[in-house]
Amino acid sequence: MNPEVITLPESVRRILDQAQESIPQGLLPISVFNDPDLHKVEMERIFGHNWVFIGHESEIPHRGDYVLRYIGEDAFIFIRDEKGQIRVMWDSCRHRGSQICRAESGNASHFRCPYHGWTYKNTGELVGMPAYKEAYGGWDRSQIRLHEPAQVDSLYGLVFACLDPLTPPLDEFLGGAKWYMDFYHGLGEMEVVGEPHRWSVDANWKLGCENFAGDEHHTLFLHRSMWEVGAIQVPRDRMSDGYHVQIGNGHTIDMGMGPDPDESGIEYMDYPKEITEKFKTGHLSKDQLALARQSVIHVGIVAPNFAQLHLPLTSDAENIPPIPVKTLRVFQPKGPNEMEVWSWCVVWKGVSEEFKELSHRVLMSTFSPSGIFEQDDVVPWLSITKAAGSGFARLKQPLLNYQMGMEGVGVSKPVPDWAGPGTAYSPRFEEGNQRSFWSKWLRDMLVEPSKVSTP
Numbered sequence: 001m002n003p004e005v006i007t008l009p010e011s012v013r014r015i016l017d018q019a020q021e022s023i024p025q026g027l028l029p030i031s032v033f034n035d036p037d038l039h040k041v042e043m044e045r046i047f048g049h050n051w052v053f054i055g056h057e058s059e060i061p062h063r064g065d066y067v068l069r070y071i072g073e074d075a076f077i078f079i080r081d082e083k084g085q086i087r088v089m090w091d092s093c094r095h096r097g098s099q100i101c102r103a104e105s106g107n108a109s110h111f112r113c114p115y116h117g118w119t120y121k122n123t124g125e126l127v128g129m130p131a132y133k134e135a136y137g138g139w140d141r142s143q144i145r146l147h148e149p150a151q152v153d154s155l156y157g158l159v160f161a162c163l164d165p166l167t168p169p170l171d172e173f174l175g176g177a178k179w180y181m182d183f184y185h186g187l188g189e190m191e192v193v194g195e196p197h198r199w200s201v202d203a204n205w206k207l208g209c210e211n212f213a214g215d216e217h218h219t220l221f222l223h224r225s226m227w228e229v230g231a232i233q234v235p236r237d238r239m240s241d242g243y244h245v246q247i248g249n250g251h252t253i254d255m256g257m258g259p260d261p262d263e264s265g266i267e268y269m270d271y272p273k274e275i276t277e278k279f280k281t282g283h284l285s286k287d288q289l290a291l292a293r294q295s296v297i298h299v300g301i302v303a304p305n306f307a308q309l310h311l312p313l314t315s316d317a318e319n320i321p322p323i324p325v326k327t328l329r330v331f332q333p334k335g336p337n338e339m340e341v342w343s344w345c346v347v348w349k350g351v352s353e354e355f356k357e358l359s360h361r362v363l364m365s366t367f368s369p370s371g372i373f374e375q376d377d378v379v380p381w382l383s384i385t386k387a388a389g390s391g392f393a394r395l396k397q398p399l400l401n402y403q404m405g406m407e408g409v410g411v412s413k414p415v416p417d418w419a420g421p422g423t424a425y426s427p428r429f430e431e432g433n434q435r436s437f438w439s440k441w442l443r444d445m446l447v448e449p450s451k452v453s454t455p
């Protein structure tokens with residue numbers, strides 16, 4: 001056993017020991033989905049070490065604009081400061097720790113702590129203390145500022161932060177995932193439509209991640225009514241067409257492929273012409289272009305908990321034609337058996353208002369708490385979390401099965417000479433993307449992150 005694990009609580013050690021043995025066999029201890037001690041370790045080892053998605057730059061367009069965001073369960077202020085610089089600052093006073101930001105979003109030049117009134121500029125510097133002379137007698141406060149994550153960086157306007165100073169830079173952390181993000185994010189500036197939609201689910205956060213890693217097998221069954229109402233464009237018997245890609249570092253992509261565009265006449269998810277033209281401006285390689293052209297579903301995760309989903313949908317086949325929707329997602333932990341799902345609707349800047357509104361509306365009516373897809377998914381996620389926290393689970397330590405696509409289990413095979421980064425498998429009915437997510441999770445859980453440097 002890894003010596004680092006010895007310092008962990010007994011229940012966590014037991015689960016990780018079991019996981020070390022079982023994950024290489026495609027089996028997973030059910031307890032990973034609901035154990036309070038394991039959850040605490042995840043907050044340090046997963047969220048204290050990895051780059052975590054904070055938000056999109058377009059959400060805070062003006063100086064002073066801010067929103068509250070989370071790394072693990074800790075609140076951070078995501079702000080554009082008075083100089084226009086984007087910052088991420090821990091929402092905790094440097095005096096005695098009180099939260100200083102009382103609203104979820106707004107515009108502020110300063111934040112004043114409600115406890116003793118220490119006041120910070122939106123750049124993070126401490127600039128005010130009530131009764132400064134009487135209480136502190138001119139003490140030099142100029143070096144005190146709000147804590148910030150060790151690293152903050154962005155790509156295509158997507159801002160990420162990392163608490164661990166020794167984690168490789170964002171570019172390296174994303175690695176091959178950029179090649180696939182280029183397909184769409186690389187086409188030009190995107191913007192968020194409205195505020196992110198968020199809702200609470202009584203289920204463990206990792207259930208959302210492993211689902212968005214690529215799981216069309218469940219679509220076939222859990223979402224089967226979607227074909228009856230005409231919400232899905234891909235025929236049921238073509239759902240496995242395409243690729244699962246284990247990119248590395250736990251990141252995955254799942255691409256559903258439609259028929260040959262030269263025959264079907266449908267390319268680039270049937271976007272309006274002003275968008276499809278963007279694909280052909282030379283910034284994508286021949287291989288990227290060919291995949292983007294024929295893709296009809298693009299879903300995947302950037303580990304640990306950031307996901308994207310991009311596909312044409314309609315919630316009302318008789319009255320609304322299918323339209324491409326793109327959502328960015330975070331599966332935000334809120335304890336071992338609760339998460340908040342955050343969903344951003346994104347579109348390219350410059351698309352028509354009509355497209356923007358329709359894409360947003362279709363997303364809300366499909367992938368949102370009242371959405372016709374989302375309601376299906378929540379049901380098994382709740383029950384898995386409940387089963388994982390049960391007495392039976394604690395006593396028997398049952399293992400779940402993620403073996404589809406392993407040697408001798410199923411038909412999916414590695415794609416020889418895959419043009420992109422990572423290892424691709426086809427057809428898409430396989431669980432290698434999930435195994436890749438879990439292997440990365442396990443690697444992180446076995447190592448203590450380096451201590452966060454503080455100002």
Ligand code: FES
Binds near residue numbers: 095098113115117
């Ligand atoms: S805790 Fe913030 S001013 Fe005292």
Ligand SMILES: [Fe+2]
Binds near residue numbers: 219223373377
């Ligand atoms: Fe689903």
